[in-house]
Amino acid sequence: MKLDKDLKKLKEALVGSKSLGQEEITKILGWSLKLKKENREILQKWVTDGELMTNNRGKYNTPENFGFIKGEFSLIKGKFAFVDTPTEGIFIPRSGFGTALDGDVVLIKITKGADGTGKKEGEVVKVLKRERETIIGILQKRDNFGFVKPTHSFGRDIYIPKKYLSMAEDGELVMVHVDFWGDETRKPEGKIVETIGSPYDTDNMIKALILREGKSEDFPDEVVAEARAIPTVISEEEIQKRKDLRNLPIITIDGDDAKDLDDAVYVEKLSNGNFRLVVAIADVGHYIAEGSGLDKEAEKRGNSVYLVDRVLPMFPREISNGICSLNPREDKLVFVCDMQIDPKGKIIDTETYKAVIKTAHRMTYTNVNKILAREPEFVEQYADIKDMVDDMFELSKIIREVKYNRGSIDFDLPEIKVVLGEDKKVKYLKNRERGEAERIIEDFMISANEAVAEKLFWLEIPSVYRTHEKPDPERIKTLNETLGKFGYRLHSFEDIHPKKFQKIIEDSEERGINMIVHKMILMSLKQARYAMENIGHFGLSSNYYTHFTSPIRRYSDLLVHRILAMTLDGYPNKKEISKLNRELPEVTAHISKTEREAMKMEDESIKIKVVEYMMDKIGEVYKATVIGFSNKKIFFETEEYVECFWDITTARNFYEFDEALYAMVDKDTGKIYNLGDKIEIMIVRADLNMLEVEAIPNELHDEYSGKR
Template identity: 70%
Template sequence: DEIATRKDLRNLSIITIDGADAKDLDDAVYVEKKENGNYRLIVSIADVSYYVKEGSAMDKEALRRGNSVYLVDRVLPMLPRELSNGICSLNPNEDKLTFTCELEIDSLGKVKDVQTYKSVIRTAYRMTYTDVNKILENDEELCKKYASIKDMLFMMLELSKIIRNIKYNRGSIDFDLPEIKVILKDNLTVDHLEKRDRGEAEKIIEDFMIEANEAVAEKLFWLEVPSIYRTHEKPDGERIHGLNDVLGKFGYKVMFGSEGVHPKKFQSIIEDSQAKGISMIVHKMILMALKQARYTPENIGHFGLASSYYTHFTSPIRRYADLMIHRILGETLFGYPKKKYLEKLEKNLPTICTAISKTERDAMKVEDESKKIKIVEYMLDKIGDVFKGTIIGISNRKVFIETEELVECMWDVTNSPHYYEFDEKNYVMVDTDTGNKYNLGDKLEVIIVRVDMGELEIEVAPYNEENFSVKRK
């Protein structure tokens, strides 16, 4: 009965593209060229709002959790697994209820038309980022296996690059930082660490999701319906001043005018630092100077994305904000929402925004700590090993170093036989006995001297062949 009321998209080769280990698939995509040469982009999102009714016990628990939490060895889902991995998940070759944002985009990246509607889809393939990246590199075997969608994947890449160029030109900051992925054995101990780089497939999905999120946010803004926005405020003068103190070491300065600062300035510094091979440290400094994005009932824009309208619409299985956006958008599909509903929104949204902003921060903290526990655990038997590293931070008594494997370590200079002083003005650690200086961005070899599970610390010391007999990494 429900399917009969929806737009039927089951004849389209809609696909999901996710990590190989993802089980809660909440977004599916499809691209084709229209007769007028424009792109038709379909982003269909699991219609969780159909199953989780407002005010129900499940809804209250979902709001209490705010979001799913992804620990290294398990997921603490926002919704019961029967929903998140089963009924709502856009698993291949199954009829699924979805909420679709359909966009018509011209060859210059301008959005010519936006439609939002309830739909039913049947995904043709459950694709992984790894396989799509290989297809886009013309892997013969995979191109043959997925011949029916190969051309569409290349068209997706084409459209993604057009969208990315628009974002770039308006000043969106691309923090393309490699992540560390902890690979576990069957017994949940760490097998190895690997870098998780973003390939074209990851960027395609990111670009399409941002495009859909912006379209939905702008639609709700101009309908003047109370809504939840994903906002990111401009950094204040004090933060910029502190950032400039550090960036000055690398010859950079962010100008702070009467209207604050434009994200394009950060973008240009990041690009230049990439060319000089110091992008990792510059990225991190800028990230620390920026404020945290949050959820607000007011639309104050998204600084990092250089976006005037932004919300979260594309992940309702794992974020409560998106589930609320689906409900609000659903109310607008058949005319302007009733006054009673609008009044309820006005009253409840501030509390909801505060709650889900907090649960998100809590989740990020727990996820980071979960990863750190496993990394420290992995390093327990590496005492005496030598790693190549880069200095990423300096304080009064500590020098912070990141290894090439992205493991963060610290060197406590007070444990050294030499006497060190931190030159705050020049942001450098000075060995007063030898005159040696340690600057931000310096490369050096370090030896692991202590691994502490209680403090979650990995202590290192600069490696000197005369002092240490070691096994190299």
């Protein structure tokens, strides 16, 4: 801990300073002059970690003072990257990757925009810390050696000596452990540690994705054994310690195929006109001891990952689908947020406590929507809860109006749902529904998360908040230029309020251009993250927000449960407070990272199946919308929400992207393709290797000259 403080002190001394020698640094930090060797070792470690660099005279300074920047390498779609620092993200073209892989900590040199004119670009000059030592690629086998051509990010082939080829065959997808990362004279070298199979089998592609990201479907044997040793029967002694809510007709409402049911709800209209909203969440913390094998594995995973054809759960299924899942008509332990809400949507009282419940029904969104639609069969089948469902709908609309009035942004973007058959092939694509039942649960969970966050904030206890910062003025300026093509304008870039976006979104819905406008606004906003500092949630226009409602699938929620539990019988002691202050910064950074990884994996797994689905659609015509441009491409989205592109270099005419118009112009005919244009396109190529679908305007299909 002292060395961290010393490093911080040294960096402060080096701000705008010339480079310093070891003796000068020793004096500044108050180190002993007699411990020259030990002091040199500390400084060398800081150099290895990228905290310091040395010049040709052996003097030390920060990378920033030498013109370098340290950050985390984040790969985007395998085609470009950003290096993220605490204050900015710097664009890295593929040619500037060096040997960096997604998640590596790197040093970069700025190659463009260093003088403040235009966006910054850079190139990787050194990898400081490897996220992992393995790479996925396709084997090109020779008689006495082989090369593995990486499928993702890493730009150089990896040499494999004959003795390390294992039993892999030519053309197979393999995982390589890299022993030497290469230099100016030698290629990288490694050994094959796992053979995956055909690179064009989508099941293998998803397996490779899991391996590439360092994830696993399976748990260590000792963690599974720990899960199986947890008693499944709740003792009477434990029930006596809790509020007994088993008399309430509490219900779960989830998707048809959900198995990890971690939230249940109950609504009652009180005689004073207020509503009682009970949000009961699986009490995972009761079963998962802090520091146990289960806890460490869950922290490492950070969250469950929902791929297109499988789930990588945060806990073994004995926990996620069994002991903690709020299955119907079973006694279950829960952590409750019990709110009283007035008819105007104001929460006038909040209680948090441990309880035992027995859910009355395992409801699905489909069934609740059918009750609300007054379908006789479902109204009759669920007659015992029909009135409560109506009260839920009424309360949900009140909560929704409060969120709307304060400026909460409702990004009601269509989401693609890939429906697979038993053979794991795509049967069809459809829009993921977001009916009233889905909105009810969303509104209730947000209310509980806000109530818990506000309680913890005013108790002044170190905690985990779900934060969403205000967007960067520079990004809003760029967004404003694009929105201007649709007649919209943001008058202030500095202190922007989410309500301004809300009004633009509403108007775009009336004009039928909401999908493209939603996406542009969403891309201009920062990504939400976990942090100890409560700075509010911009997108929800909320002053207090956390994640409390999904501890089976998010480690953040389990942390919040543990912190909230400290307040049930008093206030945490100094030792507990100190422990939270010491540990939470690192944990919140880690779970923010695992969440980003999960999102990327989920998107890529869907893309794999979508591209496979489109492979036998070559020559078919679809209605589509123009959703974006690059200098050489127009991007479309079909009515089934499949993203594809047209490479204009394959066209007979000459096209040019007009930045001022933000449109693609046919310079031979004058025809203009604008954002939001509706056109018919023909699918001409679906490439599993590149994970892309190529199309062409149907009226030009006879002149297509690209590969099919």
